[in-house]
Amino acid sequence: MKRVGPFVLERRLAPSRGAVLGISLLAVVLALLVAAVIFWGYGVNPWHAYRVIFQGTLASPQGWAEVVRRAIPLILCGVGLVVAFRAQFWNIGAEGQILAGAVAATGVALFSGLPDPWLLPAMFLAGFLAGAVWGMIPALLKVKLRVNDVISTLMLNYVMMYIVEWLVHGPWKGPTARGFAYSDLFPRAARLPLIPGTRVHWITLVVGVAMAIACAFLLSRTKLGYETRVVGQSQDAARYAGIDFLKVTLWVMLISGGLAGLAGAGEMAGVHYRLRSPAHISMGYGYTAIIVAWLARGSPLAAVVTALLFGLIFAAGDVIKVALAMPFQVTDVFNGLILFFLIGSELLMYWHIRWAPKRAASEG
Amino acid sequence: MGWEEWLISTIARALAYGTPLLWGTLGEVYAERSGVVNLGVEGMMAIGAFSAFAVAQSTGNPGLGILVAAVAGGGAALIHAFLTVTLRANQYVSGLALTMFGLGLSGLLGRGWEGVPLKHPLPAITVPYLADIPILGPMLFQNQSIITYLGLVLAVVLWVLLYRTRWGITLRSVGESPATADALGVNVYLVRYLAVILGGVLAGVAGGYLSVEYRPSWTEGMTGGMGWIVIALTIFVAWDPVQAIGGAVLFGALYHLSYRLQPWVAPELLKLMPYAAAIIVLAFVGLGGAQRRRGAPGALGVPYARGEK
């Protein structure tokens, strides 16, 4: 307990849901205030700016559609990363796992020759498996050869990037792309239906939310979930409890990589319809998902919400670029600011501030 | 062309390309030795690159540009230090935020500085006498940057500091077990602040090198992912400043060779070679039964709160 003037600060072990929400909101508001200074410095009236952003995102159905669409890959990757982080596995590699899923989905869409109705399910399945394999390599390396997970997942991102580059310039270069580095367009049956009037490929969204629910159940109600949590708290404890570290790590990365792979398959079947330069497919979603997962504080369901928050930030960035004609880097600066305030405020959540002038405090 | 020419050009280029990697890695090694991961290297380098260019261009003094880059990098790192040490925020997320912020801010401020050459870049130097030695001369002492040599010296100095002085013991103890260090009277917060800021200073110099020496001009995003390589190298060299020289040069050599070898090996495969090599080497180290924790600081990534636990 600490006393600051007439206030009493009490530490608590776990922040209440209200405190988390309230303080997070406060942090975002503070970040927006600082961002207002940047708007102002750039010669844009901040009030006008925020009004335009609001109108372009939350005030219209199309705006909402864009928020949701940008959130779809973030939901899948974010949920997967929550699971990995629960086991203290630092998967920085969702970016590469997305691409692995995209590659597998493309392979199925263009070359499998499956009957039409099977195409989309097979693409998702292949995407999941490819992402899972790409995620389980660092898991094996970590457990068997003690290769640091941050380094291996990060490096594998680059490796997968160049594999995609090789595919689109080499064996998968489409005859109809006139020599440009693209695969052919997917057949109609390999494309996801969109919500009319929007670009939301809702099936991937449903898959994402379903996965969030499944993972929440897995973490809280199953033996594997229990083992994951133990491994995450202490490897020594896990060893004493007789938990198979290899098995748990592999399972965790199967899920984490697999979900990122699903995201990749969804982006291919819902947005791109052809394999293209890797940076234009993964678009940094894998890195943003790290933040999405962290903000979710270990809860897969909360990751859906934080993914939507980032979908909103991305959509707002689009609006800023177009409607306010500001340089694209503004989005990065805003993202950075909002994060600084969000993570900086975390400590506050663990303190309960109480108005207690001297006289009353002596009782407690 | 004989093998000498291959050796000479490969090592010479490895040093030049490895210089920003070396500076960045040295900084990250120190930060992580104190227990703080900073994934914001890319952002700090970008800020360094821009500020170095802006100052060098307006004053005509590239040396001053590098100095300002160091300060700017340190300033950026201060944000990370405050968030992760004082406010005990998650280090990974704070670092990612710093990368976004740094890339964004440098790009934003850098508008209007693009597309002009630096009038007075840092001159390349050729060391008298040494440059005339056969093979070694052109390999190490011709057309290199002063920052390259400073980096090599700095690596050795930082190694001595880390392993042979009281300061080094203090730093390592803070990274291994902050509670113990605290009990022994070490100011854990201060040590971590200093280490993180040093990391930013060195990353700033690395960025400055890019914009006033390696390619004397400014373009947004010119760090091109080097900051991420630094993160990997830090782990790769087992948090050891002298090994950092080897890591940076090895990576530089692979990068250069990925262009040199193109007539014989598919370019796409060569491009992924440096990244794959990093994993493979570490796997072999693991295969060799090196089961000791290769220097990873015990409390890496864990915020320290005095009086808890």
Place this chain on the structure above:
Amino acid sequence: MRRSLKIAAIVAAVAGLCTLGLAAETVKVGFIYVGPIGDYGWSHAHNVAREICEQNFPWLETVYVESVPEGEVETYIDQLVRQGCNIVFTTSFGFMDGTYAAALRYPKVILAHCSGFMRAPNLATYMADFYQVYYLNGLMAGALTKTGKVAYVGAFPIPEVKRHLNAFAIGVREVNPNAEVHVRWIYEWFNPAAAKEATEALVAEGCDVFAFTEDSPTVVQVAAERGFPSFAHYSPMYDFAPDYVVSGQLVHWEAIYLDFLQKVHDGVYTNENLEHVDYWWLLSQKAVEVGAKPGMMINPVFEDDLKAYIVDHPVFGEISAYDLVMVRYNQMADPGVTFDPFQGPIYDRRGVLRVPEGMWMSVDSLITMEWAVEGVVGPWPGEP
């Protein structure tokens, strides 16, 4: 007198307003770029052109969006249309699918897609191509190399870059039949560090003249550090190495944009007749220029060297490289073009006859070119 002029102007203006429905309102044009406008290459050049258009046409209002990922182009077209744009230019091949889809969804909006091949009644295509310019640069490079090895740092092994490289190599070999063009690929449109190390690799291989495709002046700077001449790409890079930049390729996208916008304004182009509007503009339309900065075709520093280099030419007999450049330039820059670099017979480096004697290539075969001409040394992904 002055008053009557003014009145005449007003009358004319009013008449104009009445006859042209479009002219009554300002035309609002959106530009969508794939890169940052500060890349000093492709997107930068389009943005310079946009500014020139805005200065030229008082009735024109423009907006732009930079760094748009390929898959996101539809979203941005939506936003621009919602803001009231009646014309949208999308300036990257990767925007093709999205632009085409948007064209179907917005039949009232006029769209134009750069470097693609899908058109619609309200979707035109356009491209300003450099291959003739690269050929002229090649003539100079072939005359300037002492080692007989000329370097080319390429961005991606796609037809556009291959076409430029081939034209460049044809130029080099026309004045220096034994010279080679050594190639390195960096697999990025913009990456200074990669461009630098690729250049250094070519230096180590013995190359002494440099050309490239990458959106930064890196190759020019590195070559100059080593004392080697180079050719600028895309933007004016003369200032980066005044003593070493020989010439280069400059683009004037405004030539196309001004023409297109004027025709839309005049009612020549509408949202119903663009199905066959495909700009493929070269030297003769002044969409591209030879030089490292506007108005300077050859850096005076190199004039003497080029004049001293005498070629025994099959067509022109004994001729200096300098004069050859001028002759060829005039042949291609005159409205009635009388020469093309890809004039048969042309064999690829595997010995296959690609262009028969006396023939020129069609635009279609130019933009799908995958083979490498004789004299190109180095990797060539996708070589048929």
